[in-house]
């Protein structure tokens with residue numbers, strides 16, 4: 001039976017062997033939720049990059065550019081990190097380069113894995129179905145916040161463990177901890193997350209509807225997968 005494990009922060013990735021594993025990269029608020037939404041809205045490709053300058057350079061290739069730092073859209077880019085900014089037909093058929101504070105970093109630091117998929121509550125079942133079929137050991141890589149643990153990505157990890165618990169074993173206690181957290185919180189995720197640091201940070205920016213949206217389960221049947229240097 002393959003195993004499922006949870007890495008609570010990209011800073012802990014050195015503890016894990018990525019080779020031979022499928023990584024689920026997750027930044028529920030909001031990077032991976034936004035990427036899933038972009039693909040659901042018809043985006044062709046997403047290039048997740050770590051630095052603002054590199055992201056900006058993709059404009060010369062005809063890409064839309066998207067950038068967020070500390071929750072705010074970075075100046076000079078086409079898009080920020082709100083899923084609602086990708087919903088008015090503007091990303092249909094387009095290539096997008098994106099950099100965010102934590103989410104794109106978690107994706108790029110997972111490059112040693114055999115497979116990387118992008119997870120969010122929005123595409124939870126699509127991720128679960130794919131992993132069950134793939135049969136590789138799974139590592140959920142939580143983006144966290146600047147190296148710190150966060151609740152929302154751990155809750156996603158717990159939701160995924162719950163969906164896969166019949167087909168996967170737990171290697172370390174982190175998967176069980178995420179599962180128990182999710183089972184305690186799932187009746188009302190929004191209330192549970194109200195005191196979390198990132199929800200307080202985003203509430204400050206008055207983007208409450210983004211938070212509500214990102215907590216919706218199974219809204220999209222899309223599965224962004226890393227291929228060579230991009231998500232498709």
Ligand code: 3SL
Pocket residue numbers: 027029030031032068070071072081100101102103104143202
């Ligand atoms: O850190 C990130 O990658 C972002 O998703 C943070 S925010 O939700 O845009 O504030």
